[in-house]
Amino acid sequence: MTSISFHEKIALILSFLILNNYLFLSLSFPQLLIKINFLIFLLTVLIFYFKNFLENPFLKIFFLFIIFISLGTPVFEWDARSIWLFHAKRIFFDGSIFSVSDNYAKFSQNDLPNLIPAFSASLGFLLGYWNEVFPKLSFSLAFLPPLIFIYPFLKNTNYLIFLSIIFFIIGKYLFSGWADGLLAVYFGISAFLMYIFFIERFDFYRRKTFFYLTAICFFSSLTLIKNEGVVLLLILFVTVFLIKIYKGELKKYILNIALLLLAFLPIVMWKFFCFSKGIAYSHFINTNTLFNLLSRITDLKNYGQISYFLFLNEKFLISLVFLSVSFWLNRNMQLFRFIFIAIIMYIIVLFFVYLSTPYDFYWQLNSTAARVSKTLSFSLAFFGLYNLNNYRIR
């Protein structure tokens, strides 16, 4: 690839517009601007669909089906209702993402980042009233930027395999109003951006402003989807940092790394706001964290239980086998090193989180591990596919 493709441009515009919507609602801009922003988003989607319908027709056809399902399903699950769409409803009625400063309805975890709820609120603004179904569509629409962005890198059959991976691993999270599917996909694509920029094609990308904008948009989005996104993005930076230190190349890349760290700015500001208003969700990190950790860390049974919930599911196991076969066929060591370090770091973080949970250990695992595991499974499968993609090109 020598130039910026149509798909990459569309992905950047869509991603930018989602962030722009968030910015408008942060600054309490008038509803008219928010509506215009969303209409530009829709127009960009239409351009993507109709500029050349036969280019990438699979995503276009399948995504229409996803929209159809999304518009026919109610929001009845806890996270979707009590957190994400309740935040969206509050933003819709109060006209700002900062309405949570009163910490009303603490159970909805008011300190969670609100990128997607803000986008949902803009769908409500477009309708002019709140509705239980239509705003949920924003969760599906937010999948478009990463799904479109990756197309030039995985053309033809490989892109179909990629969609199949999405349907298999992300599944109902494509339309249910949960943020975990988005987190998994945005992490996968952010890891991919990190890899191609710092490991694979640095000399090609380093002078392209377009790349920095795309990376910052995707990285910021990752951090603003869920709290875990901050940890995941940090892991990606640490991975690159470690690889470059190991290779003795850190000096050459340090400025570029520093520039991309700007992506943390929106979430840092959001967390600072929450902290200053005293609405930090303090259930997790508190004085008992160390106590919980120490009381569980020595019991091997706990490691077994975490492993059981995280790894013993068909999605993770198939993804792991797929990745292993892929690297057995094409031994791309730099890609393997990158994904191995990132995934191992995330697994260590997950073990730490589960061992120190203030909630009932079993309940916490049972209620969250399957969702958390999606990020691991998707990354393994996606990088396995990308590795095969390169193998075939050769």
Added chain:
Amino acid sequence: MTVKKTKILFFIICLLQLFYLFNFRSGFRYEIIKDPFNENSGITYAVSNEVIESKSILKRNKIVHFNLSKGLKEDTYFYQRSIEFNYPTRINQSSKFILFSINEDITSNCKIIETGRYLKLTQC
């Protein structure tokens, strides 16, 4: 030729996956897709009748702040759903308008404003 066959294979796999999601994992309702933009679309599938009734009672009586009886507060499902479903009508601990379950006894200093099928609204 192999590429074409693989493409067709994965196209069919994707279709089957989508069909599976649609049929078994989505909770899709034809009643909703018929009118997804309606203000009340999908509510009967999203929350219980008690929660829906709480909204209609509060709306009919133009209540902006409400409170729940001790019994209703202890019902975590009703407590959380009634808060988010009734927004922007807010729960307020000092509100004189209190919702009781139909089977609950109201306190002596309260008078009933409206009795529904599942709930009663009182002023205390």
